[in-house]
Amino acid sequence: AQSVTQPDIHITVSEGASLELRCNYSYGATPYLFWYVQSPGQGLQLLLKYFSGDTLVQGIKGFEAEFKRSQSSFNLRKPSVHWSDAAEYFCAVGYMNRDDKIIFGKGTRLHILP
Amino acid sequence: DAGITQSPRYKITETGRQVTLMCHQTWSHSYMFWYRQDLGHGLRLIYYSAAADITDKGEVPDGYVVSRSKTENFPLTLESATRSQTSVYFCASCWTGRNEQFFGPGTRLTVL
Numbered sequence: 001a002q003s004v005t006q007p008d009i010h011i012t013v014s015e016g017a018s019l020e021l022r023c024n025y026s027y028g029a030t031p032y033l034f035w036y037v038q039s040p041g042q043g044l045q046l047l048l049k050y051f052s053g054d055t056l057v058q059g060i061k062g063f064e065a066e067f068k069r070s071q072s073s074f075n076l077r078k079p080s081v082h083w084s085d086a087a088e089y090f091c092a093v094g095y096m097n098r099d100d101k102i103i104f105g106k107g108t109r110l111h112i113l114p
Numbered sequence: 115d116a117g118i119t120q121s122p123r124y125k126i127t128e129t130g131r132q133v134t135l136m137c138h139q140t141w142s143h144s145y146m147f148w149y150r151q152d153l154g155h156g157l158r159l160i161y162y163s164a165a166a167d168i169t170d171k172g173e174v175p176d177g178y179v180v181s182r183s184k185t186e187n188f189p190l191t192l193e194s195a196t197r198s199q200t201s202v203y204f205c206a207s208c209w210t211g212r213n214e215q216f217f218g219p220g221t222r223l224t225v226l
Contacts, residue, residue: 043217094212106156
């Protein structure tokens with residue numbers, strides 16, 4: 001079965017430090033990928049998405065992600081985190097030529113130290 | 115107001131009762147989805163709908179019923195609630211299955 005793995009359940013970084021959240025997906029010929037963010041008590045908001053083309057995609061709030069087909073990864077990065085980035089982050093994947101569902105990872109909760 | 119709304123936002127019910135969670139979107143999106151969010155499980159798809167009168171099962175459909183008679187509404191019914199259905203439920207919608215999904219604010223359901 002298709003799956004998405006976010007290896008880190010919790011990550012803690014200091015404010016101003018760089019961030020990388022990992023996401024690996026099970027192999028699929030033509031994946032399309034998303035990163036969503038969920039603030040406490042809120043629904044999910046799209047940060048960025050990759051469908052095709054440039055493998056480095058820019059998103060909102062200063063986030064970017066890089067699609068690496070050889071590693072089946074789509075890691076999320078930010079050069080300098082802010083206290084307001086504390087939230088839960090979900091990676092999701094879908095596959096062209098399959099059904100229209102996407103599969104979510106279990107999430108990574110980001111904590112920011114002042 | 116434009117967007118996607120869910121009602122109620124909070125619900126407490128008892129085991130065995132029927133509960134319906136409502137989802138309404140104003141964009142005329144073709145696709146709508148129901149997810150449940152539980153600690154340690156992330157989001158799991160319950161049911162989805164590609165258009166009015168077309169629904170399909172997701173990963174965890176047992177104990178749930180959906181209908182979609184109108185494009186803008188996608189109610190989720192728990193026919194006989196169980197404690198294991200205590201969760202936060204999110205509705206989402208999008209133009210096609212491969213587009214960004216827009217999420218509602220969620221319904222926190224507690225089954226006693």
